[in-house]
Amino acid sequence: MTVTVxxxxxxxxxxxxxxxxxxxxxxxxxxGLDRPVAIEVDExxxxxxxxxxxxxTVTIRAESGAFEDTRRPRHQSEDAxxxxxxxxxxxxxxxxxxxxxxxxxxxxxxxxxxxxWETYCVxxxxxxxxxxxxxxxxxxxxxxxxxxxxxxxxFDRLWTSDGLTWGExxxxxxxxAGS
Amino acid sequence: xxKFFPVExxxxxxRFNQVTMKDRMADPRSALVKDEPRxxxxxxxxxxxxxxxxxxxxxHGIFVGxxxxxxxxxxxxxxxxTAGDSARRAQDDAHGEDSFADAVPxxxxxxxxxxxxxxxxxxxxxxxxxxxxxxEIGEFAENTVLFQAACSTDPILRLAGVNRxxxxxxxxxxTTMKEFGDLAGDxxxxxxxxxxxxxxxxxxxxxSDWLRRVTEHDPxxxxxxxxxxxxxxxxxxxxxxxxxxxESPIGLARRFRELAGFxxxxxxxxxxxxxxxxxxxxxxxxRMQATAREFAAS
Amino acid sequence: xxxxxxxxHLGGIVADPYKPRAPFAPxxxxxLPGLFDVEESARRIGNYKWAxxxxxxALGGWVATVPELDVKMRLGTHxxxxxxxxELWHKRLPELREMNPERLTQPANDAMVRFIEAMTEPxxxxxxxxxxxxxxxxxxxxFIAAYTFHKNNTSQITDAxxxxxxxxxxxxxxxxxxxxxxxxxxxxETPEEVDRAAAHQTRLEKLMIExxxxxxxxxxxxxxxxxxx
Numbered sequence: 001m002t003v004t005v006x007x008x009x010x011x012x013x014x015x016x017x018x019x020x021x022x023x024x025x026x027x028x029x030x031x032g033l034d035r036p037v038a039i040e041v042d043e044x045x046x047x048x049x050x051x052x053x054x055x056x057t058v059t060i061r062a063e064s065g066a067f068e069d070t071r072r073p074r075h076q077s078e079d080a081x082x083x084x085x086x087x088x089x090x091x092x093x094x095x096x097x098x099x100x101x102x103x104x105x106x107x108x109x110x111x112x113x114x115x116x117w118e119t120y121c122v123x124x125x126x127x128x129x130x131x132x133x134x135x136x137x138x139x140x141x142x143x144x145x146x147x148x149x150x151x152x153x154x155f156d157r158l159w160t161s162d163g164l165t166w167g168e169x170x171x172x173x174x175x176x177a178g179s
Numbered sequence: 180x181x182k183f184f185p186v187e188x189x190x191x192x193x194r195f196n197q198v199t200m201k202d203r204m205a206d207p208r209s210a211l212v213k214d215e216p217r218x219x220x221x222x223x224x225x226x227x228x229x230x231x232x233x234x235x236x237x238x239h240g241i242f243v244g245x246x247x248x249x250x251x252x253x254x255x256x257x258x259x260x261t262a263g264d265s266a267r268r269a270q271d272d273a274h275g276e277d278s279f280a281d282a283v284p285x286x287x288x289x290x291x292x293x294x295x296x297x298x299x300x301x302x303x304x305x306x307x308x309x310x311x312x313x314x315e316i317g318e319f320a321e322n323t324v325l326f327q328a329a330c331s332t333d334p335i336l337r338l339a340g341v342n343r344x345x346x347x348x349x350x351x352x353x354t355t356m357k358e359f360g361d362l363a364g365d366x367x368x369x370x371x372x373x374x375x376x377x378x379x380x381x382x383x384x385x386x387s388d389w390l391r392r393v394t395e396h397d398p399x400x401x402x403x404x405x406x407x408x409x410x411x412x413x414x415x416x417x418x419x420x421x422x423x424x425x426e427s428p429i430g431l432a433r434r435f436r437e438l439a440g441f442x443x444x445x446x447x448x449x450x451x452x453x454x455x456x457x458x459x460x461x462x463x464x465x466r467m468q469a470t471a472r473e474f475a476a477s
Numbered sequence: 478x479x480x481x482x483x484x485x486h487l488g489g490i491v492a493d494p495y496k497p498r499a500p501f502a503p504x505x506x507x508x509l510p511g512l513f514d515v516e517e518s519a520r521r522i523g524n525y526k527w528a529x530x531x532x533x534x535a536l537g538g539w540v541a542t543v544p545e546l547d548v549k550m551r552l553g554t555h556x557x558x559x560x561x562x563x564e565l566w567h568k569r570l571p572e573l574r575e576m577n578p579e580r581l582t583q584p585a586n587d588a589m590v591r592f593i594e595a596m597t598e599p600x601x602x603x604x605x606x607x608x609x610x611x612x613x614x615x616x617x618x619x620f621i622a623a624y625t626f627h628k629n630n631t632s633q634i635t636d637a638x639x640x641x642x643x644x645x646x647x648x649x650x651x652x653x654x655x656x657x658x659x660x661x662x663x664x665x666e667t668p669e670e671v672d673r674a675a676a677h678q679t680r681l682e683k684l685m686i687e688x689x690x691x692x693x694x695x696x697x698x699x700x701x702x703x704x705x706x
Contacts, residue, residue, distance in 0.1 A: 012206075012207050012208050012468075013208070043208065044207075044208055044468060045208055046206065046208045047229070048229065048232065049228070049229070064208060070236070070318055070319045070320065071196045071317060071318065071319065071320055072196055072320060073198065073202070073203070073206060073320050074206060074208075111226075111228065114228075133313050133314075133315065134313070135310070135311075135312075135313035136231075136235065136312070136313025136314070137313065138313065139231055139235070139311065139312045139313045140231035140232075140313075142365070143225055143230060143231050143234075143363050143365070146364055147363075147364055147365050147366060147367075180535070180538050180539065180542070180597045180598070180599075180600045181600060184538075184541050184542070188541075188542075189541055190541065190542050190543055190544040190549075190602040191544050192544045192545065192546060246546075246549065249540055249549070249550070249553045250540050250541035250549075252537070252553075253536070253537030253538060253539070253540035253541060253552070253553060253556060254537065254538060254540075254541055255537070256533055256534050256536075256537030256538065256556060256560070257534045257535065257537045257538025258538070261530060262579075263579030263582060264527075264530070264579075264582065265579075265583070266527065266583060266584050266590055270590065270594070285563075285567065288533075288534075288560070289560050289561075289563070289564050291537070292533050292537060292556050292557045292559075292560030292561075293557050293560065295537055295540065295553040295554075295556045295557055296553060296554050296556065296557030296558075298553060299549075299550045299551075299552075299553030299554045300554075302546075302549075302550050302553075303550060316546070326541075
């Protein structure tokens, strides 16, 4: 499937559009995503938000911080690029493959739901070989579900799962947050 | 070993990457300037969507800041001659080094040594907290601005820069992080920040007390030290990272600053300087972005 | 209760608190004589204070120069301990009739000054081994020796305050020596580094011999141990 990146050259950051394209192509192949992907980078902000719109094309809008090497400001990190793109591509694939039909739109997800879905995505990315820091995502999950043994068990379950439906994922999140 | 160690030579292992304030300010991107505000406040609170990542980044900033504070306190133990140490004076004279090195009271150096131990503990705490939050050592760039304030060759200016401005900033940062931990229900973070905050209040108070005592009969020197502190305070406002404005991630911890010996007027001055730094940064980023857009369009 | 010479009736069921007892319990074997008079004790303590000051200044200064994070933190921690030792000695001097502590806060001799200069010479980030060897394989072992000699030879009764400080300080010195030695062992990985460490230690030990120890000749007895018994 084709991947396009805009802009092709950057003014504010030292990013490489070809690298972004290569990482995205490799991920779409690994994840079996069957439609074109368009990646738009907002280089005017160092924030790291990333959003996705699913139509005939999967359109990803990323703020430059999402692909940045935090050790070297304004430079790109291949690992960060892969982790950021991998998360939104997996979320897109979840929505496209079914089982996530009743999931709210991204903007309507609660912070706890976002954290639970991120955990589910990053756990799967680790299993396809992407370098990730598990503790980082556990901390994020705890911030949204509480610092408790119950929340940690829920995290472990999401991290190690494959083939969850939205209903199952949401139930794990709700049970942990309500504990 | 030389007296007065240059910031460019701070020793680090291969995990660290150091940047200067100049590098940081040359970044034309800004998290502060937005066409339309997507959130009401930039203050670091758990309800921010990027709270975990922002807290991790700030924690790493605290970690490297503590290393620099440790280095600064250690250098003050070494760089200045203790009053009455005639052997050191003879050594300094032999090396032609005594021209600008004022002697400092023995008790002041003892306080700095105590501070070095406290900062070493803070580094240990920060490493443990970073682990807990899922950060790696050196994961974020290290801004060396804090040590720069510890480079003054005048011990009183150094005290004003380090113990009043730098440690004052630490009070603001730890208060923000303590509240963050409290709101998020993170017992580990809240516990650690509370302890570090207690030490920082002590360090600022040390600075306030020594500044008063050493300049008791020298109003000009006191004035100069306070002016230097004001410059450093503005620098440490990081172009708006710390101020009373909700646009700043870190607030001004007024109550703890009072405990540490800041007068109401001094706190108001810092609030003013911080807001000015925020506005200057916003204007500077707007200029850099306009220039970059013109360049891209041409 | 004042002693009136009238003994209250005890009923024969409790121990008699009025029975004369030896002022020194049988297990208290402290001796009155000591090797140092007040003046000699003060002189040594002035040397200790000066040397502890030089040590905490060096440790503090080196923090910024070592890239190894664990070493950096240890130096910061140990810096305070030696400052505290200097403070204990500073406070002891007026109790030994030296009302101007700075007067006796002196190096034992010129050789000791040269030792400090040589010990603090390494600055480059690649010289952590030399920095640690100077402190933990030469300077601190000599502190331990001088302090142990002082503790074991001063009057256990008249100089008890010094002994109390020495006991606290020696505990720190042993702990720090162990920390430092373990850091050195963890940093030395090649035969060349063994040679580097040994060469630096040899150079400094020679200067220390010239100085005669922390308090000069007689630091651990022998000639120049001085003082009255």
